[in-house]
Amino acid sequence: MSESPPEQLTDETELLFRQVNPVFVRDGRVGSQAFRPTPKDQRMLSVARASRTTAEAAFQHHTGCLKLSSAGTWAVTVGECSQLGLPARPDEVTEQPCPDPAHAVVPPYLYKTETISVSRTGCVRPSSPATVGRPASTCRTWWTTSWSARTRS
Amino acid sequence: MSPAVAGRFSSFGRTLRDDELVVVAGAGQREGALYDRRVRRTILVRSQGTYEEDVDLIGVVRETDVDQDSFEIRLADDRRIPVRASRPFLKQIVQSLQRDTAVRVSGTGVYDAEGKLLRVAQAADVSAAEEGDVASGRPGCRIPVDEQVDSLKGLTDGWLDGDGRAFDGAALAWSAKLLTGIVNGFDLATPHIYPTPDGSVRAEWSRPRWEISAELDSSRKLSEVRAVRLDANEVHERSFSARRAGARGVARELSRKPTARG
Numbered sequence: 001m002s003e004s005p006p007e008q009l010t011d012e013t014e015l016l017f018r019q020v021n022p023v024f025v026r027d028g029r030v031g032s033q034a035f036r037p038t039p040k041d042q043r044m045l046s047v048a049r050a051s052r053t054t055a056e057a058a059f060q061h062h063t064g065c066l067k068l069s070s071a072g073t074w075a076v077t078v079g080e081c082s083q084l085g086l087p088a089r090p091d092e093v094t095e096q097p098c099p100d101p102a103h104a105v106v107p108p109y110l111y112k113t114e115t116i117s118v119s120r121t122g123c124v125r126p127s128s129p130a131t132v133g134r135p136a137s138t139c140r141t142w143w144t145t146s147w148s149a150r151t152r153s
Numbered sequence: 154m155s156p157a158v159a160g161r162f163s164s165f166g167r168t169l170r171d172d173e174l175v176v177v178a179g180a181g182q183r184e185g186a187l188y189d190r191r192v193r194r195t196i197l198v199r200s201q202g203t204y205e206e207d208v209d210l211i212g213v214v215r216e217t218d219v220d221q222d223s224f225e226i227r228l229a230d231d232r233r234i235p236v237r238a239s240r241p242f243l244k245q246i247v248q249s250l251q252r253d254t255a256v257r258v259s260g261t262g263v264y265d266a267e268g269k270l271l272r273v274a275q276a277a278d279v280s281a282a283e284e285g286d287v288a289s290g291r292p293g294c295r296i297p298v299d300e301q302v303d304s305l306k307g308l309t310d311g312w313l314d315g316d317g318r319a320f321d322g323a324a325l326a327w328s329a330k331l332l333t334g335i336v337n338g339f340d341l342a343t344p345h346i347y348p349t350p351d352g353s354v355r356a357e358w359s360r361p362r363w364e365i366s367a368e369l370d371s372s373r374k375l376s377e378v379r380a381v382r383l384d385a386n387e388v389h390e391r392s393f394s395a396r397r398a399g400a401r402g403v404a405r406e407l408s409r410k411p412t413a414r415g
Contacts (some may be wrong), residue, residue, distance in 0.1 A: 021313060024347055027294045031347035031357055032366065038316045038350055101178065145353045 009085040009104065011036040012079030015050035016088055016104060019062040030074055045106040049090065052102035065098040081106050110132070159200030166193045167206060167261075198266045208262030208273060210234065211282045214250040219243060226248075226258060226273075236260070238276035245279050255282035293342030293358075301346040302329035308348060317350040324371035328354040331369060331376075 009016075014107045037045045048058040055073040062070050086106050093100040103112040166175060169190050178185030190206075197204035212226040215233060223237045224246050228352035236258055238246065249256045260276035294301065302325050311318045332354075336343055349368065358365040365380045380389040 023308065023312065026345040027296050029294070029345045029357075029359070031345060031355065033349060033355065038313055039315065040316050058377060061160050080175070 008080045008089050014078045016047035017055055017058040017073045017075050018047050020074050021069050022090040025071045044052040047104050048102040049104050162196045203263050205261050205263055209259045212257050212259050214246050236273040236276055242279040257282045294345045298333045298336055299329045305348050313350050318352045327371045328369045
């Protein structure tokens with residue numbers, strides 16, 4: 001990861017793409033582990049900004065250039081993260097051989113109960129006390145798996 | 154492949170289970186093309202965009218249209234699925250609607266390319282759901298607990314793109330036994346089970362308003378049960394020794410409100 005610029009992402013509707021390791025997809029349901037930073041991430045959740053890339057390009061970058069595993073691209077919005085008190089910020093990677101102008105990070109969880117979980121229907125939704133008054137029915141039902149399924153078949 | 158030919162695959166192999174396949178071999182031969190659920194789905198999706206499979210659902214009736222012989226069932230995860238059913242079932246359906254009680258519907262489900270259930274093309278049976286009923290298909294995971302846990306044996310050190318520890322066979326056996334005891338003993342929905350990078354086994358249940366998880370740390374024989382309400386400021390968390398409490402203790406936590414029942 002490069003030096004982190006201080007600014008936060010402000011477009012609350014912007015999608016943040018997350019590559020999901022195949023072990024975190026079980027019977028079509030994505031587990032909450034997929035949205036937890038790994039030790040390698042330095043406890044920052046790596047995502048890609050939809051304003052700078054596409055779901056498919058993010059997948060190709062992850063599996064092609066970085067040679068990492070992914071079952072497909074899922075997403076949360078900047079707004080969903082900020083509701084949890086997790087301000088996403090740009091973190092452009094300029095180093096070769098895999099520069100990534102779309103790279104962004106979501107900071108470490110502030111509290112143990114703040115997590116982002118993904119329902120079995122593929123709907124990405126935050127689950128936290130910070131979502132007070134926000135019915136589950138309003139969660140987003142946005143998918144990027146259709147294209148990744150095609151590339152796998 | 155012409156639509157007419159592809160259409161024939163709609164009935165061929167519809168009752169195949171995940172661990173079954175058909176070998177299409179010539180006369181007197183034992184080897185040939187393999188035909189299983191995945192192949193069938195691929196053929197049908199490519200030819201007609203959807204595929205049909207047997208379905209078993211539990212939910213409450215939300216709308217009926219007697220003239221159209223159809224009704225809508227709302228599942229535990231809030232999905233509303235249109236169902237076509239013949240007249241003999243309508244009495245049960247109207248009764249369920251009036252009493253707001255759950256029904257069990259089995260029949261032919263129509264799925265899209267992503268495996269999402271779109272509708273029930275024809276109900277073969279509709280009955281009152283009994284206490285503790287769990288749909289055999291969804292919403293729980295369709296893969297048995299022991300099979301899910303067993304699949305973690307294949308993860309070697311670094312399985313998570315360099316992070317993640319390999320799982321010890323004894324630890325997995327302990328986790329499988331505990332979770333199977335919980336699920337079978339208390340008629341819970343089959344959880345979705347995932348590995349964690351630090352070597353724990355994590356079981357998750359999604360409910361309409363709750364996300365529930367149990368993380369089993371075999372090295373410390375510790376289980377952490379956690380439930381987060383999605384539409385309110387409510388979190389339940391508890392860590393306890395699974396060595397002392399065993400499956401019954403973990404199940405008690407899961408059987409409390411919020412329930413993990415399917």
